[in-house]
Amino acid sequence: MINTFTLDGMSxxxxxxxxxxxxxxxxxxxxxxxxxxxxxxxxxxCKLCTVKVNGRQSSSCxxxxxxxxxxxxxxxxxxxxxxxxxxxxxxxxxxFCPSCEKSGNCQLQATAYELHMMxxxxxxxxxxxxxxxxxxxxxxDFNRCILCSLCVRASRDVDSKNVFALSGRGIKSRLxxxxxxxxxxxxxxxGDDKAANVCPVGVILKKRIGFAVPIGQRxxxxxxxxxxxxxxxxxx
Amino acid sequence: xxxxxxxxxxxxxxxxxxxxxSDLLQILILAQDHYGYxxxxxIDHISAALKLPRSKIEGVAGFYSFLHLQxxxxxxxxxxxxxTDRMSGSVxxxxxxxxxxxxxxxxxxxxxxxxIDTTSCTGMCDQGPAMLVNGLAINRLTQDxxxxxxELIREQVPVSAWPAVFFSIEDNIQRRDILxxxxxxxxxxxxxxxxxxxxxxxxxxxxxxxxxxxxxxxSSGAKWELCRQAAGDARFVVCNxxxxxxxxxxxxxxxxxxxxxxxxxxxxxxRIIGAKKGFLYLRGEYRYLLNHLQAVLQRRRQxxxxxxxxxxxxxxxxxxxxxxxxxxxxxGEESALIESLEGKxxxxxxxxxxxxxxxxxxxxxxxxxxxxxxxxxxxxxxxGAWYAGIGTGASSGTKILSVSGDCDCPGIYEYPYGVTxxxxxxxxxxRDTQAVQISGPSGVCIAPDEFGRRIAFEDIxxxxxxxxxxxxxxxxxxxxxxxxxxxxxxxxxxxxCRVGTSLLSNxxxxxxxxxxxxxxxxxxxxxxxxxQSTSHCGLGHSACNPVLETIAKFRPAYDxxxxxxxxxxxxxxxRALSQARQMTGRNDTGAHLERSQD
Ligand SMILES: Cc1cc2nc3c(=O)[nH]c(=O)nc-3n(C[C@H](O)[C@H](O)[C@H](O)COP(=O)(O)O)c2cc1C
Ligand code: SF4
Ligand code: SF4
Ligand code: FES
Numbered sequence: 001m002i003n004t005f006t007l008d009g010m011s012x013x014x015x016x017x018x019x020x021x022x023x024x025x026x027x028x029x030x031x032x033x034x035x036x037x038x039x040x041x042x043x044x045x046c047k048l049c050t051v052k053v054n055g056r057q058s059s060s061c062x063x064x065x066x067x068x069x070x071x072x073x074x075x076x077x078x079x080x081x082x083x084x085x086x087x088x089x090x091x092x093x094x095x096f097c098p099s100c101e102k103s104g105n106c107q108l109q110a111t112a113y114e115l116h117m118m119x120x121x122x123x124x125x126x127x128x129x130x131x132x133x134x135x136x137x138x139x140x141d142f143n144r145c146i147l148c149s150l151c152v153r154a155s156r157d158v159d160s161k162n163v164f165a166l167s168g169r170g171i172k173s174r175l176x177x178x179x180x181x182x183x184x185x186x187x188x189x190x191g192d193d194k195a196a197n198v199c200p201v202g203v204i205l206k207k208r209i210g211f212a213v214p215i216g217q218r219x220x221x222x223x224x225x226x227x228x229x230x231x232x233x234x235x236x
Numbered sequence: 237x238x239x240x241x242x243x244x245x246x247x248x249x250x251x252x253x254x255x256x257x258s259d260l261l262q263i264l265i266l267a268q269d270h271y272g273y274x275x276x277x278x279i280d281h282i283s284a285a286l287k288l289p290r291s292k293i294e295g296v297a298g299f300y301s302f303l304h305l306q307x308x309x310x311x312x313x314x315x316x317x318x319x320t321d322r323m324s325g326s327v328x329x330x331x332x333x334x335x336x337x338x339x340x341x342x343x344x345x346x347x348x349x350x351x352i353d354t355t356s357c358t359g360m361c362d363q364g365p366a367m368l369v370n371g372l373a374i375n376r377l378t379q380d381x382x383x384x385x386x387e388l389i390r391e392q393v394p395v396s397a398w399p400a401v402f403f404s405i406e407d408n409i410q411r412r413d414i415l416x417x418x419x420x421x422x423x424x425x426x427x428x429x430x431x432x433x434x435x436x437x438x439x440x441x442x443x444x445x446x447x448x449x450x451x452x453x454x455s456s457g458a459k460w461e462l463c464r465q466a467a468g469d470a471r472f473v474v475c476n477x478x479x480x481x482x483x484x485x486x487x488x489x490x491x492x493x494x495x496x497x498x499x500x501x502x503x504x505x506x507r508i509i510g511a512k513k514g515f516l517y518l519r520g521e522y523r524y525l526l527n528h529l530q531a532v533l534q535r536r537r538q539x540x541x542x543x544x545x546x547x548x549x550x551x552x553x554x555x556x557x558x559x560x561x562x563x564x565x566x567x568g569e570e571s572a573l574i575e576s577l578e579g580k581x582x583x584x585x586x587x588x589x590x591x592x593x594x595x596x597x598x599x600x601x602x603x604x605x606x607x608x609x610x611x612x613x614x615x616x617x618x619x620g621a622w623y624a625g626i627g628t629g630a631s632s633g634t635k636i637l638s639v640s641g642d643c644d645c646p647g648i649y650e651y652p653y654g655v656t657x658x659x660x661x662x663x664x665x666x667r668d669t670q671a672v673q674i675s676g677p678s679g680v681c682i683a684p685d686e687f688g689r690r691i692a693f694e695d696i697x698x699x700x701x702x703x704x705x706x707x708x709x710x711x712x713x714x715x716x717x718x719x720x721x722x723x724x725x726x727x728x729x730x731x732x733c734r735v736g737t738s739l740l741s742n743x744x745x746x747x748x749x750x751x752x753x754x755x756x757x758x759x760x761x762x763x764x765x766x767x768q769s770t771s772h773c774g775l776g777h778s779a780c781n782p783v784l785e786t787i788a789k790f791r792p793a794y795d796x797x798x799x800x801x802x803x804x805x806x807x808x809x810x811r812a813l814s815q816a817r818q819m820t821g822r823n824d825t826g827a828h829l830e831r832s833q834d
Contacts, residue, residue: 042586044586044730044772045729045730045731045772046730046731047730047731047732047770047771047772048731050769050770057769057770059586059772062586081765081766081769081770084762084766085731085732085766085770088731088732088735088736088739089731089735091735092734092735092738122739123742125738146731147728147734162289162291162292163291164291165289165291165292165294165295166295166581167294167295167297167298167299168298168299168728169298169299169300169301169564169581169726169727169728170723170724170725170726170727170728170734170737170738171723171726171728171734171735171737171738172728173728173734176291176294176295176298177291178289178290178291179290180276180279180280180290
């Protein structure tokens with residue numbers, strides 16, 4: 001017997017141990033998400049993937065699928081809440097999309113388009129976050145960090161390096177790197193690391209390839225994020 | 237200061253040798269004692285010794301308010317910033333000390349000697365205004381005492397040589413019932429347990445209908461049974477003495493006077509679930525209790541009530557370690573507490589699984605409040621039926637309240653469940669009461685027409701905080717203080733709470749500055765709905781409560797703030813110029829656009 005649950009009326013098969021979003025993705029159904037990436041252990045922090053499970057809100061990236069559960073995702077109420085979460089992420093950092101190298105390849109931006117976010121709505125926080133350009137090949141623009149911890153997980157669990165970690169607390173939470181100087185150049189980070197290629201937004205950027213693929217021809221310009229949530233970025 | 241790595245080894249190695257890498261938080265707390273902050277070279281040494289990356293160590297240190305990676309000064313003054321401290325004058329005292337000592341709040345003085353800042357409620361609301369100086373509690377601040385402290389700091393007198401009377405802490409036990417009046421003999425509950433047998437004692441705990449005293453009110457017997465049945469190589473007992481909910485201080489008094497009862501309750505639990513190891517997680521603000529508690533543990537070992545072969549039973553081995561917190565309210569949440577015990581950032585875990593099956597080191601773990609363990613000792617002694625006969629049907633036994641605010645006799649009051657709010661107000665000598673905040677900022681705000689309601693799980697459940705506000709108090713400022721508390725204590729893990737608590741606190745500040753509009757109420761409702769439905773833990777779920785409750789019950793306190801009936805832009809050009817005015821020392825009309833005066 002195949003295990004299934006329903007998601008917005010559709011029957012979704014799952015295997016033992018899968019979470020709701022994993023099963024949905026395997027079935028080709030998109031649930032908005034930012035801190036989830038199928039290659040890593042789910043984290044459950046951005047809350048974009050919130051769904052209603054049997055009437056109660058829960059994070060679909062961490063919620064184990066169970067046979068017969070009734071899941072709602074694409075509803076007006078939940079999408080309104082997701083839009084508010086996106087607006088919160090936009091005002092919390094400094095996101096000037098037109099001048100960002102990640103524009104068009106950015107999951108935050110693409111998700112905002114997907115959910116028809118028209119304005120940031122809240123007052124901007126304009127936090128003061130310095131850029132780390134110390135590394136010869138990579139730039140860290142913390143202004144765009146959404147604290148999803150994907151780079152932390154990638155560096156720790158895949159690269160076995162712990163280049164990145166979260167520090168601070170609350171609204172003062174911030175990403176740090178593993179160096180006494182606090183600078184990326186003084187870590188053992190390198191471009192082949194998994195962590196170099198997992199940031200969903202424009203923090204961890206390779207230097208000197210700026211705008212190699214013109215805006216307008218980038219991943220999410222060609223198809224919306226719901227069609228291909230984790231496209232392989234075009235290499236030049 | 238020039239520091240060699242080996243100067244750090246001298247004080248770090250004795251610490252490191254006694255701890256495992258998973259005790260990282262404890263190591264950092266002890267390491268900090270040396271210089272008052274954790275030196276960057278010390279991190280190198282800890283990192284090499286424990287084989288932990290620096291990023292992890294800095295990540296942990298950065299989470300806890302009481303840990304510093306930069307020098308905070310030889311004197312680190314922290315004013316308790318609960319609303320009750322403010323009501324007894326803490327704001328003016330802090331301003332006075334800042335101006336006397338020439339230091340800006342939150343900044344290191346120019347001579348690097350001191351810093352003065354605020355901290356969340358230190359659990360001394362019955363004897364405020366309160367402060368911590370280098371981690372030690374000083375209460376009952378007056379202008380005279382503040383002046384004396386300024387003088388001591390200016391003269392650079394070491395805190396250990398300050399007048400002892402500054403550090404005296406009162407218990408203020410105002411009403412005793414079965415627990416506080418029990419004249420408990422250490423060992424008596426364990427003897428009863430051994431006589432009755434483990435299974436039967438668990439039945440008594442279940443029959444007592446005891447429910448957790450830390451807030452959620454889960455059945456303690458059921459929790460112990462679930463943990464006992466859960467699969468695992470080891471099991472753990474954890475006593476939650478984080479007591480961070482503003483206005484709560486009963487665990488402080490219990491640990492000071494009834495530590496034996498608490499430790500004995502933990503030992504009972506250990507016997508029932510089959511644990512060999514327990515932890516008391518003591519909030520950093522209560523560090524002054526550490527020596528006393530260690531002495532009680534040591535005496536209990538000598539009495540054969542802890543350690544190996546407890547009371548001569550070869551298969552009864554259990555001991556308790558004390559872990560300190562370091563200024564993070566969220567570590568009262570049980571899964572964050574366990575993360576902190578494991579030496580990590582205090583971020584709540586994804587649940588399920590719950591601690592009863594996957595707790596400390598992923599092993600089955602019981603986490604209970606201090607008062608819950610003390611009550612369990614009484615039940616083991618006197619039986620479940622006796623306990624269930626006290627209180628109300630759904631809420632057995634007694635509850636210890638921490639009463640503070642506008643009343644003649646603040647302090648600790650123990651009542652059988654079912655007592656009315658009016659009765660408590662009468663007993664503590666409260667007059668002209670406008671409101672009572674029950675169970676802290678996360679709890680409920682009660683107006684006079686509800687004073688007939690009862691303290692009980694079925695009516696008003698509470699972790700114990702009972703803050704009284706008379707008619708002179710501004711309930712808007714009460715709510716604003718609570719909202720700032722949540723913003724400061726949000727762990728930052730999830731988006732809605734991390735950003736939402738800041739948005740909410742900005743909105744309240746905007747209202748306070750007279751720039752609010754009815755539109756803001758709708759915004760607050762929306763934020764509340766979002767935090768309720770998408771936050772990761774209880775902190776986010778309840779962060780909007782204080783505002784919603786006071787809007788519903790004390791609307792005039794908000795209406796006076798509404799300068800505008802309609803929407804106004806939140807950006808105020810004139811206010812934006814205030815920094816420039818401060819820098820140029822001007823405040824004349826030419827330096828203003830139209831509205832505000834600084
Ligand atoms: C944000 C937050 C803070 C908490 N703080 C405390 C606390 O300081 N002390 C406490 O005993 N329980 C606290 N709790 C409740 C604990 O998570 C847990 O339910 C309790 O310790 C279980 O013990 P009990 O069943 O004996 O009440 C808190 C919960 C939340 C969500
Ligand atoms: S740098 Fe990128 S991947 Fe890392 S936490 Fe920030 S947003 Fe996430
Ligand atoms: S609700 Fe707040 S405190 Fe709880 S996990 Fe989220 S950010 Fe942390
Ligand atoms: S994708 Fe599930 S919480 Fe971020």
